[in-house]
Amino acid sequence: MMKYAFLVAKNLMRxxxxxxxxxxxxxxxxxxxxxxxxxxxxxRQILGDTASSLRIACHNKAxxxxxxxxxxxxxxxxxxxxxxxxxxxxFGGIYHDVNDQFPNLAVDPEQVQAMWPDWGxxxxxxxxxxxxxxxxxxxxxxxxxxxxxxxxxxxxxxxxYPFNVTLNIVGVMGGKSPxxxxxxxxxxxxxxxHDQGTVDNMWVRVDQSSSVPEVIASLDEQFANSPAExxxxxxxxxxxxxxxxxxxxxxxxxxxxxxxxxxxxxxxxNTAAMSIRERRAEIVVMRAIGxxxxxxxxxxxxxxxLIALLGGIIGCGTAYxxxxxxSFNANxxxxxxxxxxxxxxxxxxxxxxxxIGFLSAFVPARxxxxxxxxxxLRAVV
Amino acid sequence: MAENRMIEVDRxxxxxxxxxxxxxxxxxxxxxxxxxxxxxxxxxxxxxKTTLLNLxxxxxxxxxxxxxxxxxxxxxxxxxxxxxxxxxxxxxxxQFYNLIPVLTAFENVELPLLLTHLSKAERxxxxxxxxxxxxxxxxxxxxxxxxxxxxxxxxxxARAIVTDPTIIVADEPTGDLDARSAEEILNxxxxxxxxxxxxxxxxxxxxxxxxxxxxxxxLDKGVLIGSEPGGLAADGKAAVExxxx
Numbered sequence: 001m002m003k004y005a006f007l008v009a010k011n012l013m014r015x016x017x018x019x020x021x022x023x024x025x026x027x028x029x030x031x032x033x034x035x036x037x038x039x040x041x042x043x044r045q046i047l048g049d050t051a052s053s054l055r056i057a058c059h060n061k062a063x064x065x066x067x068x069x070x071x072x073x074x075x076x077x078x079x080x081x082x083x084x085x086x087x088x089x090x091f092g093g094i095y096h097d098v099n100d101q102f103p104n105l106a107v108d109p110e111q112v113q114a115m116w117p118d119w120g121x122x123x124x125x126x127x128x129x130x131x132x133x134x135x136x137x138x139x140x141x142x143x144x145x146x147x148x149x150x151x152x153x154x155x156x157x158x159x160x161y162p163f164n165v166t167l168n169i170v171g172v173m174g175g176k177s178p179x180x181x182x183x184x185x186x187x188x189x190x191x192x193x194h195d196q197g198t199v200d201n202m203w204v205r206v207d208q209s210s211s212v213p214e215v216i217a218s219l220d221e222q223f224a225n226s227p228a229e230x231x232x233x234x235x236x237x238x239x240x241x242x243x244x245x246x247x248x249x250x251x252x253x254x255x256x257x258x259x260x261x262x263x264x265x266x267x268x269x270n271t272a273a274m275s276i277r278e279r280r281a282e283i284v285v286m287r288a289i290g291x292x293x294x295x296x297x298x299x300x301x302x303x304x305x306l307i308a309l310l311g312g313i314i315g316c317g318t319a320y321x322x323x324x325x326x327s328f329n330a331n332x333x334x335x336x337x338x339x340x341x342x343x344x345x346x347x348x349x350x351x352x353x354x355x356i357g358f359l360s361a362f363v364p365a366r367x368x369x370x371x372x373x374x375x376x377l378r379a380v381v
Numbered sequence: 382m383a384e385n386r387m388i389e390v391d392r393x394x395x396x397x398x399x400x401x402x403x404x405x406x407x408x409x410x411x412x413x414x415x416x417x418x419x420x421x422x423x424x425x426x427x428x429x430k431t432t433l434l435n436l437x438x439x440x441x442x443x444x445x446x447x448x449x450x451x452x453x454x455x456x457x458x459x460x461x462x463x464x465x466x467x468x469x470x471x472x473x474x475x476q477f478y479n480l481i482p483v484l485t486a487f488e489n490v491e492l493p494l495l496l497t498h499l500s501k502a503e504r505x506x507x508x509x510x511x512x513x514x515x516x517x518x519x520x521x522x523x524x525x526x527x528x529x530x531x532x533x534x535x536x537x538x539a540r541a542i543v544t545d546p547t548i549i550v551a552d553e554p555t556g557d558l559d560a561r562s563a564e565e566i567l568n569x570x571x572x573x574x575x576x577x578x579x580x581x582x583x584x585x586x587x588x589x590x591x592x593x594x595x596x597x598x599x600l601d602k603g604v605l606i607g608s609e610p611g612g613l614a615a616d617g618k619a620a621v622e623x624x625x626x
Contacts, residue, residue, distance in 0.1 A: 286481075
């Protein structure tokens with residue numbers, strides 16, 4: 001089939017402007033599709049990654065906006081199968097500008113490394129974090145986004161809290177899926193806030209995954225009928241509940257992506273029909289010479305699919321590059337992850353592009369390829 | 382003589398259905414064209430010339446009767462088999478050349494060779510020879526729009542002969558050309574017939590063409606009304622035995 005490649009290439013260059021515009025329109029639609037599909041896909045991926053997590057989130061039964069007493073920590077630590085507990089409070093500060101929002105949290109430093117070994121915190125950075133009261137650990141995307149560096153002093157402006165915090169970056173978090181947020185020490189926050197001994201939630205790590213249900217039941221039972229009853233849930237369930245807030249957005253995003261693909265499919269079909277109609281005379285002559293209708297159909301579909309795949313690759317490449325370069329994603333998924341173009345979405349997008357290419361050309365190509373030669377020649381000879 | 386018959390058309394009829402009406406394009410036509418003959422099919426518009434040519438070229442199938450070319454019965458072949466057969470046995474020349482505008486002269490001539498098993502180098506060699514034969518060795522990289530009508534028709538003839546087909550069929554090959562170019566094309570076809578012993582069947586309105594062919598068949602209203610030797614036969618250069626149906 002390679003000997004036919006020059007025919008495909010020549011026909012693609014027949015109307016450079018039309019080819020370019022078709023590729024561009026498919027590229028834009030695939031970019032929109034890939035960008036919109038990436039958000040829910042990354043969310044699903046994060047939930048999948050945490051499905052077997054040993055971590056439990058313990059928070060106020062009334063909701064995340066309500067704190068729980070810091071004193072619960074000692075009871076939780078004493079619960080069987082619990083190996084680490086980290087109290088956490090949401091600071092919600094901004095860096096410089098109101099648009100510079102990113103997740104920042106205050107945590108008890110003692111067991112951070114034991115709680116999140118998957119965050120790739122180096123021993124040196126962790127040692128600094130435990131020693132320096134104003135220390136901060138930052139996710140790599142946030143470091144890149146604000147062009148921060150280790151050793152830099154940063155001031156976060158309080159939004160929820162009526163004060164600012166000035167922090168020293170002592171390390172960058174890493175690992176396979178590094179978080180995008182900034183961690184600093186809760187003792188620093190508590191002192192500045194004159195805190196009355198409350199935290200937003202407790203992260204609890206258990207010894208093995210089979211212990212998760214037992215510990216969840218045990219924790220909630222311990223704090224039942226107290227002024228601050230708790231609701232404990234596995235990390236996956238906790239993130240899932242949090243992401244449910246975005247469910248409508250995810251569905252709208254996916255719906256819009258499909259609408260864009262469908263619309264561009266119609267445009268591509270019209271373009272393909274026009275392009276093939278213009279060449280019906282040539283097609284009938286090729287068939288008279290001895291090209292079979294199957295070969296003609298394959299050539300026409302190859303052209304259309306090549307255009308669509310080029311558009312798809314450009315669209316996916318643009319989405320990948322923009323996610324990488326601008327990191328405009330920092331808050332899309334809150335504190336849970338960084339938006340990127342998942343491989344599954346890239347494959348889906350390229351599959352959508354190939355489908356557009358195939359379906360848009362199939363009907364006019366088959367019609368032209370199967371046209372009666374005598375009738376066709378009568379029109380052209 | 383029978384073994385010398387390149388084309389045999391035996392009691393062939395062709396009926397088309399146009400809307401609900403039957404159109405009898407050919408009726409019981411029989412003829413034999415010996416190998417190496419340059420034959421012309423002549424007649425007024427609507428006489429069935431092109432229909433007969435299409436049947437000989439395997440582009441169309443008869444409603445009745447049989448067509449054999451080079452000993453191959455083409456009546457029972459499927460569409461794909463016919464396409465494959467045409468690619469090996471038929472060289473087509475059209476009135477309006479029908480070159481692919483985005484391909485160069487060389488690429489247009491190479492086109493039928495894509496259907497063969499020749500290597501790229503062999504295809505190049507064959508296409509160059511064909512273009513040299515029609516006198517366009519210096520126009521390999523020209524696009525159809527950069528050629529005159531006569532030159533375009535020469536490229537079309539090169540495309541028709543490049544696979545060394547059993548027969549060449551030409552439908553009004555001079556119909557779109559001025560007198561001088563038409564004469565050049567007819568001379569080229571005569572040369573192919575004489576020098577390379579190609580069997581050529583040409584449909585034409587052009588009475589000047591009568592001087593260039595061995596044999597003339599005359600059709601009227603779908604019926605073969607007669608045949609006669611052409612100018613070449615009169616010169617004693619062709620040995621043909623015309624036979625009316």
